[in-house]
Amino acid sequence: MNADQILSEIREANLSYLMLAQSLIRADREQALYRLGISEENxxxxxxLSPAQMMKIASGNTLLCKFRMDDDLVWSLLTNHGKAGAANDTTTRLHASILMAGRHQEAA
Incomplete structure (x- = not known):
């Protein structure tokens, strides 16, 4: 993949993210704040944002979204699924969600 392809993929991801974010926010603001990990102000x-504003923002060369799993514990919980059965998989995903929700509350 060359640099132009990477930039094109970033722009596409940015536009998709903004469209999804706007849709989630308009449908259920509280749920969107949690799922997107953003502040009320954002x-x-x-x-x-108008469609033209979203296109302009999305056209930058920097990815707008980021991974929220920024520690080893959450990554471990998310990547070790299925190793000890379906019940354990559900529990570990729930645990990861609780940890991320707590971090969202700390950030807010």
Whole structure:
């Protein structure tokens, strides 16, 4: 993949992210804040973006979204699924979700 292809993929991901974020925010603001890991202020800004504004923002060369799993414990919980059965898989995913929700509350 060359540099132009990478930039094109970033722009496409940015536009998809903004469209999804706006849709989630308009449908259920509280759920969107949690799922997207953004502040109320950011949600308000995204909700008001016009299609032209989203296209302009998405056209940058920097990815707008980021991984929220920024520690070893959450990554371990998410990547070790299925090793000890379906019941354990559900429990570990729930544990990871609880950890990420707690971090969202700390950030808010």
């Amino acid at each position: 949600a308000a800004l995204i909700a008001l």
